[in-house]
Amino acid sequence: MTRPRTLYEKIWDAHVVEQRPDGTALIFIDRHLVHEVTSPQAFAGLRASGRTVRRPDLTLAVPDHNLPTTARLDANGNKLPIADPESAAQLAALEKNAPEFGIRYIDAVAPEQGIVHVVGPEQGFSLPGTTIVCGDSHTACHGGIGALAFGIGTSEVEHVLATQTLLLQPARTMEVRVEGEVGPGISAKDIILHITGTIGAAGGTGHVIEYTGSAIRSLSIEGRLTVSNMAIEGGARAGLIAPDEVTFAYLKGRPYAPKGADWDAAVAYWKSLATDPGATYDKVVVIDAADIAPSVTWGTSPEDVVPITGVVPDPASFADPSKQTAAAKSLAYMGLEPGTRMQDVPIENIFIGSCTNSRIEDMRAAAAVIKGRKKADNVKWAIVVPGSGLVKAQAEAEGLDRIFTDAGLEWREPGCSACLAMNPDKVPAGERCASTSNRNFVGRQGPGSRTHLVSPAMAAAAAVTGKLTDVRELMA
Amino acid sequence: MTPLGEVDGRAIPFGLKNVDTDVIIPAHWLKGTTREGMGRGAFEAIRKDPDNIFDSAEFKGAPILIAGDNFGCGSSREHAAWALGDLGIRVVIAPSYSDIFSGNAVKNGILPVVLPQAAIDRLMEVAQTDPVHVDLENQTVTTMFQDRFTFEIDPFRKMCLLEGLDEISITEKSDAAIGDYEKKLAQDRPWLQPSL
Structure with a gap:
């Protein structure tokens, strides 16, 4: 055998x-x-x-x-x-x-x-x-x-x-x-x-x-x-x-x-x-x-994850001294104070897309939260970028594009978009983005950009409330 | 590729962990169609500070970089290795690397030395004032203070670096074996041929 x-x-x-x-x-x-x-x-x-x-x-x-x-x-x-x-x-x-x-x-x-x-x-x-x-x-x-x-x-x-x-x-x-x-x-x-x-x-x-x-x-x-x-x-x-x-x-x-x-x-x-x-x-x-x-990142490494119900951690709470240093640097870059409730963090930009979350199911999950609601006034830029022309066509056949645009979000052509700051879709310096992409590195979404990685439903929730939000509260 | 045997010189005591390839070379530097000139974009955000270590009188052009755990994590961009090479770096010393980065480094004549954190701590201290010596043949990192650290390296990578070999020409020697595999594959799993 x-x-x-x-x-x-x-x-x-x-x-x-x-x-x-x-x-x-x-x-x-x-x-x-x-x-x-x-x-x-x-x-x-x-x-x-x-x-x-x-x-x-x-x-x-x-x-x-x-x-x-x-x-x-x-x-x-x-x-x-x-x-x-x-x-x-x-x-x-x-x-x-x-x-x-x-x-x-x-x-x-x-x-x-x-x-x-x-x-x-x-x-x-x-x-x-x-x-x-x-x-x-x-x-x-x-x-x-x-x-x-x-x-x-x-x-x-x-x-x-x-x-x-x-x-x-x-x-x-x-x-x-x-x-x-x-x-x-x-x-x-x-x-x-x-x-x-x-x-x-x-x-x-x-x-x-x-x-x-x-x-x-x-x-x-x-x-x-x-x-x-x-x-x-x-x-x-x-x-x-x-x-x-x-x-x-x-x-x-x-x-x-x-x-x-x-x-x-x-x-x-x-x-x-x-x-x-x-x-x-x-x-x-x-x-x-x-x-x-529902999870969200607070720092500049994808390992910096807390539940949306959690708070920004204190760098001193990490056992590893090099992680303490890294966390302190991350918080300075992200403009966050230890102990802040994640749900109190305001969001100016929303990106729904990337190879992580731009398939039809992701579009449906985001649209289900957005439906019948409006983008919050403090959200300056909110884009939904389907992962392919076929996803786009399917979403349009289901009327999802209208749900997004009626709420004040932009419906775009397929591509990598705001995941990596290689094309015109970038997050301005010092501003936050609730993003369905995969990396929250320093400068990843544009020089000085501050990324919070979330799911499509969570990004949609942030779009309508203007802050990081527990999507479960919008579903009740 | 330039062969790499021994490297002796100043080592940049950088030391940070989880240094990602977006930090080593941001995406907007990836728009070229050649491998040259990437050094200008290397560590761009850090080098905006005029007092940064990379452009300091002491460490500018240093051939060795000392870093923390998980160096080169994130994107597969080989531009990170090109950027380091263009800065003049031939050796990186860190406790661990992302798998893709270490492969990219070797393919560009850059040696990724793995040493435990305690050795890194000591080298960070020495590097502040004195040079570091790296010997690939003997797999050692030494200093003028009798420090001697040995490191492991995959024998194939070692050979490629020592001899400056191009992997494609090595693989082309297996052309017949690849052809045999392709024939067998066409028989065993004919459905693998794309149906369009």
């Missing part, structure tokens, strides 16, 4: 092209997603060395980071120019590089354009049991459908383009088991914020985290993608959630997904991937779902 293996070990073993004596392995990459920011230098490298793309058929390019989220076409259907010359040049480089190297390319104005991590699963390009890479750390997202997916640097992008492989050391395994049921108003985002607060920003370093337990199993695919997306915020390069009937139902019929007999063979294979009984992980963390409240 073979040794019981985890989901991670099964995917790893199935992708070893060559085992090296030094412990590294040459791993085959099934899917490579490419966007405009981390690829130009890789294509230039290929060109300089006279190399080609080994498997253009396994590569998909889509622009997302730099694209403005305002209208992209004029009244006559012509493409509007990108005002920022550097963004325009980077977008133009991808538009040129993709066809030159024979890569599938989704244009900025194509109906299926969107954030690369929304597009992959939505198109059925990302599949369970596959290895997926992209020059973006939130590639961990695709673990939500059971793919071993991780972010890579530009040298590795070039390596994958040239060889369809990567030289890797096997990761250690970590199980984060969330048992039980979360209460009303508590979403996948609250689960992953709570996990990140519990394990810390480096808690998963060197590991691939498999999320298990009844609270994870009962999540939709959208929710699972949200959880796995932020595996990187806990230091893990990848997250994984075992594929099941929910996964198969989500993927069936998607454009790039297997069809007919291929579909049946694929499902049979995917069913064999679940972690075997008796398999062990290098590290196990167990979380009781009942302990998870």
